[in-house]
Amino acid sequence: MGLEVSLKKKVNGFSLDVAWKTENELAVLFGFSGAGKTMTLQMIAGLMKPDEGIVRLDEKVFFSGKKGIDVPPYQRSFGYVFQDLALFPHMTVMKNILYGAKNIPEPERRARAEGIIKAFGLDGLEDRLPSEISGGQKQRVAFARALIKHPDMLLLDEPFSALDFPLRREMGQFLKRIRRDFNIPVVLITHDLGEATILADTMIVYTHGSIAQAGSPEEIFRNPSCEEVALLIDRTDIRFGN
Amino acid sequence: MLWDRGFCATCLIAGTIWHVMENSILFSMRLSLQVAAVATIFVVIAGICVAYVLARSDFRGKELVDILFTLPLVLPPTVTGYYLIVLFGRNGLIGKPFYDLTGLTIMFTWYAAALASFVVALPLMIKTTRAAIESVDRNLINASYTLGHNEFETTMSVILPLAKRGIIAGTVLSFARAMGEFGATLMLAGNIPGKTDTMPLAIYSIASSGEWSQAHSMALILTVMSGVFLYLASRFTKRIV
Numbered sequence: 001m002g003l004e005v006s007l008k009k010k011v012n013g014f015s016l017d018v019a020w021k022t023e024n025e026l027a028v029l030f031g032f033s034g035a036g037k038t039m040t041l042q043m044i045a046g047l048m049k050p051d052e053g054i055v056r057l058d059e060k061v062f063f064s065g066k067k068g069i070d071v072p073p074y075q076r077s078f079g080y081v082f083q084d085l086a087l088f089p090h091m092t093v094m095k096n097i098l099y100g101a102k103n104i105p106e107p108e109r110r111a112r113a114e115g116i117i118k119a120f121g122l123d124g125l126e127d128r129l130p131s132e133i134s135g136g137q138k139q140r141v142a143f144a145r146a147l148i149k150h151p152d153m154l155l156l157d158e159p160f161s162a163l164d165f166p167l168r169r170e171m172g173q174f175l176k177r178i179r180r181d182f183n184i185p186v187v188l189i190t191h192d193l194g195e196a197t198i199l200a201d202t203m204i205v206y207t208h209g210s211i212a213q214a215g216s217p218e219e220i221f222r223n224p225s226c227e228e229v230a231l232l233i234d235r236t237d238i239r240f241g242n
Numbered sequence: 243m244l245w246d247r248g249f250c251a252t253c254l255i256a257g258t259i260w261h262v263m264e265n266s267i268l269f270s271m272r273l274s275l276q277v278a279a280v281a282t283i284f285v286v287i288a289g290i291c292v293a294y295v296l297a298r299s300d301f302r303g304k305e306l307v308d309i310l311f312t313l314p315l316v317l318p319p320t321v322t323g324y325y326l327i328v329l330f331g332r333n334g335l336i337g338k339p340f341y342d343l344t345g346l347t348i349m350f351t352w353y354a355a356a357l358a359s360f361v362v363a364l365p366l367m368i369k370t371t372r373a374a375i376e377s378v379d380r381n382l383i384n385a386s387y388t389l390g391h392n393e394f395e396t397t398m399s400v401i402l403p404l405a406k407r408g409i410i411a412g413t414v415l416s417f418a419r420a421m422g423e424f425g426a427t428l429m430l431a432g433n434i435p436g437k438t439d440t441m442p443l444a445i446y447s448i449a450s451s452g453e454w455s456q457a458h459s460m461a462l463i464l465t466v467m468s469g470v471f472l473y474l475a476s477r478f479t480k481r482i483v
Contacts, residue, residue, distance in 0.1 A: 042384075045384075045388055046387075047384045047387065047388070072387070072392070073384070073387040073388055074387045074388070074389075074390050074391055074392045075390075076388070077390070078388060079388070080384075080385070080388035082381050082384070082385060084379075084381055086379070086381040086382050086384070086385035088382060088385075088386075088400060088404075089404070090403050090404060099386075099389055099391070099399070100389040100390070102389065102390040102391060103390065145389065146388075146389075149389075149390065155388075
């Protein structure tokens with residue numbers, strides 16, 4: 001059960017080769033930029049095709065190189081929040097959110113939108129364009145849009161990276177609440193150490209397209225597997241032999 | 243009495259000439275607008291489709307297709323016209339079977355003028371629309387997919403609305419180009435007064451026969467119209483960048 005990911009991909013001289021599993025929990029993909037975290041998330045969502053591998057959530061296989069299965073992204077029912085949020089600039093807040101609720105019949109669709117707008121504190125902003133609301137409000141619109149269809153899993157590509165520190169902490173709490181209310185697996189990319197340790201049930205540390213270490217934040221802090229992981233978690237006090 | 247009669251006759255002749263002149267200018271203007279409008283409708287449909295494929299998909303020979311559709315932009319219009327005769331002439335590759343089947347040919351009709359304008363204006367539409375589609379943020383398209391919308395729905399709800407300004411600019415430019423088309427039209431539709439003489443062709447005939455005042459006014463009308471179109475196009479293109 002849970003999410004199983006095994007991916008291989010070679011593109012423009014970069015080689016990704018990763019395999020990991022998580023339960024119904026919050027998994028953080030942690031590492032420097034360019035380590036292959038976004039690529040992994042895009043392949044889970046079906047936005048990029050792996051050369052080979054498996055993407056499976058519970059019993060459902062979304063990609064299997066061997067069996068020739070490749071479910072298109074629009075049939076994968078995952079919520080995805082992009083680093084730049086990717087709100088549609090030509091649609092109002094309400095239209096952005098409704099756009100995520102495609103196959104829900106009408107009275108239910110609008111009721112859900114109104115419910116989520118209220119729950120996320122977006123009341124009164126329904127008719128504003130994304131360019132007319134604040135950074136924190138944009139974040140919540142992006143989450144509302146991704147969650148309105150009640151997805152089977154939530155994929156988050158550094159959604160808080162553009163926020164100031166206090167707002168970032170607030171969004172962390174917000175994310176914990178989402179985890180609790182929706183009770184779905186969440187995969188979060190970050191290269192912010194504080195964010196990773198506060199939020200992660202499992203941390204998967206990426207270096208150069210492969211996994212250097214995976215486990216709970218405590219385990220990784222206590223016992224980093226190599227110099228690069230130690231550097232990433234700011235444990236430069238530990239010495240590794242050559 | 244005699245003077246009176248002479249005056250009346252002169253007035254009558256002058257009036258008739260003026261009337262004929264006016265009519266021929268009006269006819270050319272109306273024909274030009276009609277040809278450009280019909281050509282532009284087809285340019286918009288075909289242009290968006292071709293630009294979409296060029297912007298959004300990868301296939302072998304893609305650049306070749308791009309070059310083929312861009313050629314009318316740089317070829318002398320007479321060469322474009324020549325190819326159109328080879329294709330659509332009464333003995334042409336497409337024109338002959340069509341003539342054998344229906345007994346009709348588009349040569350020397352206003353349809354031929356519209357076809358010539360279509361082919362010459364199409365590259366402008368493709369270039370502008372392709373650039374506009376390519377400039378739509380990849381993440382917005384991906385976001386639409388992850389929100390459950392397939393390729394077609396994403397195109398209609400996200401890609402085309404966000405490329406709208408480029409598409410409008412391309413449409414205006416294409417219309418202006420179609421209005422000004424001369425060489426290929428001359429080859430394919432001829433310059434038949436009252437039938438296929440669009441404004442550029444009429445100006446050519448009038449200037450050749452030395453009727454300068456009429457040439458002046460027609461040239462001025464065409465210049466003002468084209469200037470307005472360019473102004474509109476630049477207003478739209480500026481905002482897409």
